[in-house]
Amino acid sequence: MHYDQCFGCGDVESGLHMRTTVGEHMVVHSRFTVTEAHQGAPGLAHGGLLACAFDEALGSTVGNLLRKPAVTGKLETDFVRPVPVGTTLYIAARLDGVAGRKIYVSAEGRLGSADGQVAVRARALFVQVGFEHFTTHGYADALQRFRSTTRESKWDINP
Numbered sequence: 001m002h003y004d005q006c007f008g009c010g011d012v013e014s015g016l017h018m019r020t021t022v023g024e025h026m027v028v029h030s031r032f033t034v035t036e037a038h039q040g041a042p043g044l045a046h047g048g049l050l051a052c053a054f055d056e057a058l059g060s061t062v063g064n065l066l067r068k069p070a071v072t073g074k075l076e077t078d079f080v081r082p083v084p085v086g087t088t089l090y091i092a093a094r095l096d097g098v099a100g101r102k103i104y105v106s107a108e109g110r111l112g113s114a115d116g117q118v119a120v121r122a123r124a125l126f127v128q129v130g131f132e133h134f135t136t137h138g139y140a141d142a143l144q145r146f147r148s149t150t151r152e153s154k155w156d157i158n159p
């Protein structure tokens with residue numbers, strides 16, 4: 001689901017500008033290029049921004065494969081190698097299982113190419129929610145407009 005104000009996939013200037021495609025064996029691929037706006041230590045990606053990229057990639061995996069609204073309940077990250085500014089992180093994510101409303105997903109991010117060195121691994125639990133989760137806690141008017149103008153069309157699989 002593409003929301004233009006989303007920090008992960010939207011058009012926010014300092015955002016991550018991530019796009020997602022679904023590949024073979026239901027592996028969901030995302031890319032994130034680290035810019036000057038994403039630094040923690042000088043010249044290196046901030047860990048929280050990397051976690052954000054994985055939240056986005058894993059959320060997109062849930063959205064693209066299950067097409068059910070869900071939110072992150074738990075997100076774990078292993079930071080294995082530093083990710084320098086200018087690097088593109090290639091994230092491959094998988095759906096590991098579903099148990100009732102609980103959705104388990106995991107991903108790994110590689111440096112520079114789809115077969116580069118692993119820099120980050122992540123696992124998450126998403127919890128399926130009703131649309132009222134967003135209207136109750138978020139901008140209800142904006143969400144209703146977003147829903148009525150997009151419906152199915154913003155689930156962009158391999159645009």
Ligand SMILES: CCCCCCCC(=O)SCCNC(=O)CCNC(=O)[C@H](O)C(C)(C)COP(=O)(O)OP(=O)(O)OC[C@H]1O[C@@H](n2cnc3c(N)ncnc32)[C@H](O)[C@@H]1OP(=O)(O)O
Binds near residue numbers: 056070100125
């Ligand atoms: C394309 C879109 C990309 C989007 C990418 C970005 C996604 C996001 O960042 S979403 C924003 C961040 N997340 C949030 O704001 C969520 C805030 N949390 C909540 O709203 C609630 O805690 C919520 C909805 C997760 C769960 O609450 P609720 O609906 O009452 O369900 P609840 O009964 O507590 O939990 C359901 C099940 O999940 C389990 N669960 C919930 N949270 C956790 C957790 N942190 N760890 C382990 N298990 C958990 C519960 O134990 C329960 O399991 P069971 O069914 O076996 O008893």
